[in-house]
Amino acid sequence: xxxxxxxxxAFLWMILDDERxxxxxxxxxxxxxxxxxxxSISHWEIAQKFQQGKLPLPxxxxxxxxxxxxxxxxxxxxxxxxxxxxxDSLPPIHRDPFDRMLICQAIENGLTIVTNDxxxxxxxxxxxx
Numbered sequence: 001x002x003x004x005x006x007x008x009x010a011f012l013w014m015i016l017d018d019e020r021x022x023x024x025x026x027x028x029x030x031x032x033x034x035x036x037x038x039x040s041i042s043h044w045e046i047a048q049k050f051q052q053g054k055l056p057l058p059x060x061x062x063x064x065x066x067x068x069x070x071x072x073x074x075x076x077x078x079x080x081x082x083x084x085x086x087x088d089s090l091p092p093i094h095r096d097p098f099d100r101m102l103i104c105q106a107i108e109n110g111l112t113i114v115t116n117d118x119x120x121x122x123x124x125x126x127x128x129x
Contacts, residue, residue, distance in 0.1 A: 003035030004028055004128065005077060005106050007115035008042040008098065015068045022129050025114050029072070036114075037077035038069050039105055045098045083108045094119040
């Protein structure tokens with residue numbers, strides 16, 4: 001599989017039209033001809049932050065995320081056992097379990113991660129920003 005896996009912060013910056021999203025990332029995500037995925041892990045991370053009151057959204061994540069994913073033509077990428085199999089081989093660069101799961105998905109599916117996270121960029125995977 002080829003394409004891009006959008007990191008959670010990049011997804012949020014995209015749907016909020018935040019200027020922190022790089023021009024390159026915006027062009028790749030909104031290209032329309034490029035396969036771009038939003039991980040089920042990102043949905044979980046957003047829901048957790050929403051529940052903790054750290055992330056205000058116009059409606060509950062279970063409604064808002066699928067709406068925005070569809071609006072921006074992003075496919076869902078499910079975290080599965082094959083992805084989890086890469087976890088123990090990752091160097092201990094990043095402690096964030098959500099980001100480590102995204103890295104595993106990128107490895108398993110041959111995807112480039114769209115991220116501004118400098119720690120993710122240290123892993124032996126393709127990133128774009």
